[in-house]
Amino acid sequence: MSKVDAATVERIIIEVLRRLEPGNTPIENLSSYIEHTLLRPDTVPEQIDHLCVEAKKHIFYAVCVPPRYVQHAKDHLNGSAVKVVSVVGFPHGAALTSTKRAEAESLVEIGVDEVDMVLPIGALKAGDWRAVAADISAVVGVAHRNDAPQPLVKVILETALLTDREIVAACIIAQDCGADFVKTSTGFNGSGATVDHVVLMRQTIGESMGIKAAGGIRLREHAESLIRAGATRIGTSSGPALLTPN
Template sequence: MTSHELARYIDHTALKPETTEDQIRGLCAEAQRYGFAAVCINPCYVPLAASLLEGSGVAVCTVIGFPLGANQTITKVAEAVQALRDGARELDMVLNIGWLKSGQLEAVRDDIRAVVDVAHSAQPRARVKVILETALLTEAEKITACQLALEAGADFVKTSTGFLGGGATVEDVALLRRVVGDRMGVKASGGIRTRAQAEALLAAGATRLGTSSGVALLSDAAAEAAY
C-alpha cells in the first residue's frame, strides 16, 4: 500500500484537552498536504477547521459525548446540532457504556438513534461513528453494542476513544467486522503508531483509522517503499 492510499483511511486526530489553535491550524494543513480522509477534533475547533478545509475534500469530524458517553441524550443531540451548524460532517459519538452494562439496551439504541437522526437529516448528510470503548467491554457486550448501532442506523462502529485505556486491536476489529458485515464501516482508533499496525488493522476489516500519528505512518510507508 502506498502512502497516498494509506492516507485516505486516516482521520488525522487532535483531541487532547491542551490542544491549541495553532496546533489545529497545523493539523488541517497536514491533512490537506497528505490527503487524509478527515481531521478529528474537539467541538470548539470545528468552525476554524471548517473554514480552513473548505473545498479541500478533507472532512471535518468532531466528537459527541466525549470521552465518557454518559451525557444525557438531549445533550448529545444539542452537541450534534451545533457541530453540524459549525461545519462538521462526521460525528464520533461515545456509546453510553454504563447503560449497556446495565442492560438498558433500548436506551442505548435510542441514544444513538437520536444523534443519527440529526446527522442524517443534515444537508449534506453527515456520518455517525459509534465509539464502543472496547477495552471496557466483554466480547458479548461488543457484539451487542454493534447490533444496537446497526439497529440505530449508524454509519460506523469505532473501537476506542484513546482516553480510557486499551486501544485498537486486530482481534477487536475482526470481531466488529464479523458482526456488522458490509453494512457499516469499522474505525480502528487508539494507539495506532506504526505502519505495520495500520495495515494489520485494515487487513482485519477496518475502513478508517483514527490516529494522531498519521504523518509518521505515512513517512514510515514512504521510507519502506523507497527501501
C-alpha cells in the first residue's frame, strides 16, 4: 500500500469530521439504484427465481445473491439488463486473505458482474492498516486483472461496528487499493445504513467512488434520504416496497 499510513489517516479524519454536511443529490429513478438482495443462509432456488422475476419487473439495477446461486441468477436474467452481484468473505470478513482471493476467482470465472467483499473488521479495529489493505488488494487484483474494469469491487465496512475514525480509515484504504465502491453494511451485524455514516463516507472519498447503502432499508423515505446523503446504490431485500410511497 503506497499512500496510507497512520499519520495520513489521522489527518484526513480530522478534515472530514470538520466538514460534514448532507448532500442534495436529486432522485429521479429509484429503481435504478436498487440491488434486490437475498443473502439468507436458508435461501432456496425458488426464492432466487422470485427475486429475479421482481428485479426484471421493476427494472432494478441488480440482484445480489449468494455465490452458489450466481449461475442460477445469470441463467434466469439472461437477456435482461439486470446485473448479478455476489459476496466474498461474507458476512464476517474474518476469512483468510487467500480464501477471499479464491472466492473472488471463482466468482470472476462464473462471470459475476460485481463483488461485494467484507473487509477484515478485527484488523481494521486493531489499526492494522496493512492487513486491511492486503485483503482488499487481493480481491481487487483478481477482479481487475489485466486492468479489466469488471467486475466492480465494493468493500463492506460494517459501519455499525466502527467508530467514525475507523469508517474514515476504511474508506481511505479501500480507495487507495483501487476498489470501486464502499458499502455500509452486510445487514447481519448490528444496525444497517444510516444517513450520518453515508455522509461521512462521501465526504471522505469525494466523487471518485460509489457508495452502496445496505442494511435495514425497508421504506422509500429511508432510501431517498440515503441517496441524498451520497449513496449511489441501495442494497435491500425490500426492493418492490421501496417503490411505494410511505
